[in-house]
Amino acid sequence: MEHVHLAAEEDDLYSGYNDYNPTFDSEELDNDAGFQQAVRTSHGRRPPVSVITDGAARPMTAVRAAGYSSAMTRGSTFDPLGQSKGPAPPLEGKSEDTPDEKVKILEKKVNDLIEESCLAHGHGDLQLSLDRAKEAGRKERALVRQREQSGNADHINLDLTYSVLFNLATQYANNDMYAEALNTYQVIVKNKMFSNAGRLKVNMANIHFKQKNYPKAIKLYRMALDQISNSHKEMRIKIMQNIGVVFIRMGQYSDAITSFEHIMSESPNIKTGFNLILCYYAIGDRERMKKAFQKLICVPLGIDEEDNHPHYKALAEKFIMTSAKLIAPAIEATFAAGFDWCVDMVKSSQYVELANDLEINKAITYLRQRDFKQAVETLKTFEKKDSRVKSAAATNLSFLYFLEKDYDQADRYADLAMTADRYNPAALINKGNTVFVKKDYEKAAEFYKEALRNDSSCTEALYNLGLTYKRLGRLEESLDCFLKLHAILRNSAQVMWQLANLFEMLEDPHQAIEWLMQLITVTPTDPQVLAKLGELYDSEGDKSQAFQYYQESFRYFPSNIDVIEWLGAYYIDTQFCEKAIQYFERATLIQPTQVKWQLMVASCYRRSGNYQKALETYKDIHRKFPENIECLRFLVRLCTDMGMKEVQDYATKLKKVEKMKEIREQRVKSAREGSARGTRREGSASSGDSHGTSAKGERLSAKMRALPGSNEPYEASSQRDIDASYVDPLGAPMERPKTAAKKRNEDDDFADEELGDDLLPE
Structure with missing residues (x-):
């Protein structure tokens, strides 16, 4: 088989001999009489290019020799060895030279x-x-x-x-x-x-327009207009349109109006009619706005004489809708009356189907003006219209009621919209939303999927489906939805946030951080995103990165208590108590009734060695919260150490307040005898001054922060604990890392022996 195949190849190789181009056959050039004659010509002993290109006289080949007539080559013989005794034929071919x-x-x-x-x-x-x-x-x-x-x-x-x-x-x-x-x-x-080069002045004028040299552009447009005859009506109209647009850019509306009015009388078109309305609107001419709108809706449809736009009718409808929305508030006393006038005009024109769209737009305008009642009333008038309009109106109504949290009405109109048009994706999404709020997530997912089947580019349905899967705990499917959505909406902050949140839920903090890093390229000043980055880095043990993002978050939004709390704890943890003060002072401004922030400020002063400032702060806290035991204990201690006379007053007050607290606790315990909560309090009371009481007090402090306003009594640290932490202020910072580490494990960054919520005055 191989031998036969090769033989066939050889046959093919020689069968096309006459197609062979002899130009490249350099071996036989010495014996080629035509070539030898060519090199002996008067052209500097160089053969003409055409001879080399097309070959010498080779009557046997398929390529005809350049410079020879058929009469010369017909009958001549192929003589590669130059044995012919006759003279070589003369060269008559044209040369490239x-x-x-x-x-x-x-x-x-x-x-x-x-x-x-x-x-x-x-x-x-x-x-x-x-x-x-x-x-x-x-x-x-x-x-x-x-x-x-x-x-x-x-x-x-x-x-x-x-x-x-x-x-x-x-x-x-x-x-x-x-x-x-x-x-x-x-x-x-x-x-x-x-000839006709004058038309190029239009191109020159266009360049001047781009350079915002408007006077020069107008001059050149007019020169071009002068050089174009009236027979070229279409081109003249386009140039006049350009002149009108330049006048608009210059703010010379009356000159623009002159140009546009001339066009509308000679060759009316949609774009010029729209521009004319804009000019009348700019000068506030109410009556001429109306006349121009009437002219606009009377422009004949058909072939667009401007640019043969394939969707000319859609373009015309867009201009008419935009014009109506623009002039409606200006042509009558109220925008509603203006809209009604536009609707009446459109109903008697070739754009009669636009009237319904205009009325729906009227309802949306009401909504923008926050007139919910009028918006609903306007939309309800469509309940008896044809299916397309009815479905659109019912969809809007469903959405409005959903925003108002009237889910029953939202559900009713979503059903109505679906009945009118089952393939309306917006209606299906609204229906899915009403089911979603009832926590029937499986059913909601079906409606969102159906919306996507009807319109695969419906991003709202895809987003809601992702949220639904997330609620169902089907995190991988939710992730798939949001990844698809990200491919469509590359810069959507919400989509990136959801992706980060899903990766966090899937316990992949590195991917979560990656998505949040992408997100801050889109919204670099979002404090919530920056705080979340800080939280994730903190959970990964990278305190320095966490600090950077928490600080950025604080810079953009200095009122987030969680961020303030973290930053204060960071500085205490790193033994820079004086730097923590500014954050806790900020917290006192945000939550002035929360005593714990003010106690934190006083504690920072005390730990940084500024006892005088600490004393003043404790006194200020005592004036605001006279029954705060923690504050009174520190006042007693500080006054004793500083040898101040007020110590006896504060000691008396402390005993009195502690007695009142004990009485209240007894009442609570009696009232809830046998309950688990009462048992815990009884256990706390019996533990006295032990370290176990102190630790429990810290945990209760964490609960108090989580539930502000709780009536649960605060278990304060014992006097012995306070003394232990206060004996040597200079030594206190050395203890901080150990204490802070303990509190972090207990999810309690700030509660220590001198901090936390005390029983507030009644």
Whole structure:
């Protein structure tokens, strides 16, 4: 089989002999009479290029020899060894060295470069496009010089010169090289040999418009208008539109109106009609706004004479809707009356189906004005309309009632919307939402899935489905929803937050941190995101990174108690109590009735060695909270150590308050005899001054922070514990890491022997 295959290949190889190009057969050139004759010609002993390119006289081959007529080659024999005695036929072929051939080759190169330039622009490579345009310009100038040298200057190809210059100017403009583009256009415009070059003043005016040189743009648009005959009506209209737009940019609305009114009388179109309404709105002319709106809705539909837009009717409807929303509040005493006038006009026009959309828009405008009642009343008028409008109105009503937390009504209108149009994804989402709030998550998921089947790009349904799976504990499926959503909404902060939260729930803090890092590139000043990053880094044991993000969070929102608490604890933990003071002082401003923050401030002063300031702070706390036992104990201790006379007063007050507390505790214990809570309190009371009481007091302090306003009595530390922590203030910071570590394990960063919530005055 292999042998047969090779033989076949050999047959194929020789069967195409006549197709062989002899140009590359260098071995036989010495014996080729035609070639030898060519090298002996007068062209500097160099064969003409055409001879080498197309081959010498080879009548046996499929390639016809250049420079020979059929009469010459017909009947001649193939004589590779040069044995023929007859003279070689003369060469008559055109050479590339002849002036005409050089001109043709150059012209082809120029055209090829222009084509390459245009193709590069089409592919978006603007720099390559400009390079090819410049090269075409250089080749074209060489071509002109070639013609001049050969005495054919009168036969210059004007069309080619125009194409080169026009393309070069266009590519300069595309590369924002406006000065070069204008200079190139000027060369064309000034040359009288180019017919209709005056039209290019429009291109020049466009460049001046981009440069915001509006007076120059108008001047050039008008010059172009003067050079275009009335027979070119479409082009004249477009130029007048441009003039009107420039006048709008200049704020000269009356001049713009003149231009637009002329167009609407000569060749009315949707865009100009819309611009005219904008101008009347800008000058506040109520009546002319109405007339312009009537003209706008009377513009005949059909082929768009401006740009043959395939969705011309949709564009017209968009302009009419926008115009109505704009002028409705301005043409009558109230926006509702204005909307009604617009609706009446539209009902009697070719856009009659737009009337319903306008009325729904009226309801939405009411909603924006926070007039919920009017919005609902307007939407309820659609209950007897055709199915599409009814479904749209019912969908809006369902959404409004859902926002108002009237879930029964929301459910009713969601059903109505679905009955009118079962394939309305918004109606299905609303229905799913009403089921979701009733915690029937499985059923809600079905409605969201159906919405996605009807519209796969419905991001609301995908988001809600992700939330539903999250509530059901199907975290992997929820993650899949939000990852798909992220592919659609790349910069959605909510989606990234959900992804981070899901990874945290899946116990993958590293991925959670990655998503939060992406999130802060979108919302770099979101304090909640920064605080969450701090929390995750803290849980990973990276205190320095946690501190950085908590501090950033505090900088943007200095009122988050959790963040303040963490930062204060961080400074206490790192033995910089004086730096913690500013955070706890901030906490006292936010929660002035919470005594624990003020006790923290006093504690920081005491631990940093500033006893005088600590004493003043405790006195201030005592004035505000005269029954706070913790505060009185420290006042007694500080006054004793500082040898102050007030010590006896504070000691008396302390005994009195402790007695009152004991009586209250007895009452509570008696009232709840036998209960678990009463048992705990009884156990606490019996433990006296032991360290166990102190530890329990700390845990209760944590609960008090978690449940502010709780009536549970506060178990204070014993006097012996206070003395132990206060004997040597300079030594206290050395104990802090151990104490803080203990409190962190108990999920209680701040409660220590002198801190926490005491029984507040009644």
